[in-house]
Amino acid sequence: MDIQEFKEKFNNDEKLQRYVFRKYTEDIAENSLRPYQIELLRLQEFLERTKKKLIILVEGRDASGKGGAIRRITRYMNEKHYRIVALGKPSDVQRTQWYFQRYIEQFPKGGEIVIFDRSWYNRAMVEPVFGFCTQDEYNTFIESVSRFEEDLINNDFYFIKIYFSVTKEEQNARFQERETNPLKQWKLSEIDVQMQERWDDFTIMKYEMLKNTHTLKSPWTVIRSNDKFKARLNAIKTILNSVDYEKKNINLDYTVDPDIVHDGFAEIAIMEEDLKSQGKFLG
Numbered sequence: 001m002d003i004q005e006f007k008e009k010f011n012n013d014e015k016l017q018r019y020v021f022r023k024y025t026e027d028i029a030e031n032s033l034r035p036y037q038i039e040l041l042r043l044q045e046f047l048e049r050t051k052k053k054l055i056i057l058v059e060g061r062d063a064s065g066k067g068g069a070i071r072r073i074t075r076y077m078n079e080k081h082y083r084i085v086a087l088g089k090p091s092d093v094q095r096t097q098w099y100f101q102r103y104i105e106q107f108p109k110g111g112e113i114v115i116f117d118r119s120w121y122n123r124a125m126v127e128p129v130f131g132f133c134t135q136d137e138y139n140t141f142i143e144s145v146s147r148f149e150e151d152l153i154n155n156d157f158y159f160i161k162i163y164f165s166v167t168k169e170e171q172n173a174r175f176q177e178r179e180t181n182p183l184k185q186w187k188l189s190e191i192d193v194q195m196q197e198r199w200d201d202f203t204i205m206k207y208e209m210l211k212n213t214h215t216l217k218s219p220w221t222v223i224r225s226n227d228k229f230k231a232r233l234n235a236i237k238t239i240l241n242s243v244d245y246e247k248k249n250i251n252l253d254y255t256v257d258p259d260i261v262h263d264g265f266a267e268i269a270i271m272e273e274d275l276k277s278q279g280k281f282l283g
Contacts, residue, residue: 214264
């Protein structure tokens with residue numbers, strides 16, 4: 001197809017027009033992330049030089065945009081000094097060990113960043129909803145996890161917890177795209193269907209998780225992720241605001257969007273109102 005034929009097809013093809021426009025706006029969005037990705041490099045250089053350790057937990061329901069955000073966070077980082085950890089099911093041996101043990105084995109050394117794509121908080125949401133842990137195991141986790149995290153902070157780890165919050169409608173739309181888009185079908189699983197069917201169960205567990213594990217020393221940052229670009233930008237800003245690194249570009253705006261970012265206390269209050277209005281608030 002020559003240029004003239006392409007122009008004629010473009011002018012008469014609404015689907016192609018929408019595609020070109022979407023790619024154009026996506027390119028603009030990606031370019032606007034770059035100054036903040038440069039700052040992530042400065043943060044990484046600071047950690048390397050000072051031998052400090054950073055752990056970032058990235059949590060959220062399936063299709064909430066965790067993976068895409070992690071890719072933007074790490075896109076230009078020095079691969080020698082960061083790792084993305086996404087653990088699968090525990091082995092038979094790991095099931096006999098202390099619950100946190102297999103996560104501790106993945107912790108960063110001095111000068112390194114480790115990003116957990118899902119973390120020990122599986123025990124707070126996924127495991128109890130699907131019956132992968134007992135009630136006693138869940139209770140033990142909820143009672144001990146804040147002490148565990150405070151010990152990390154007391155031992156000079158930088159520690160950040162981010163939860164990507166997607167609406168039920170947007171999650172369903174993303175699942176539908178996974179089903180129809182051959183480039184994304186590998187993401188689709190049987191659990192995806194159950195995620196929609198058990199939406200309310202996960203909502204209750206999310207509320208209980210935040211209520212019991214959001215503390216002043218180890219807070220949650222909740223990011224509305226229906227808009228993927230805004231979620232990614234605000235996630236990066238959240239990380240940059242969490243570490244006092246050197247050579248920070250003072251000309252950038254590091255303010256997070258209050259419509260996109262909530263701390264755990266604010267999210268708990270919002271969820272309580274929503275649950276009360278639906279007659280589901282447990283008190």
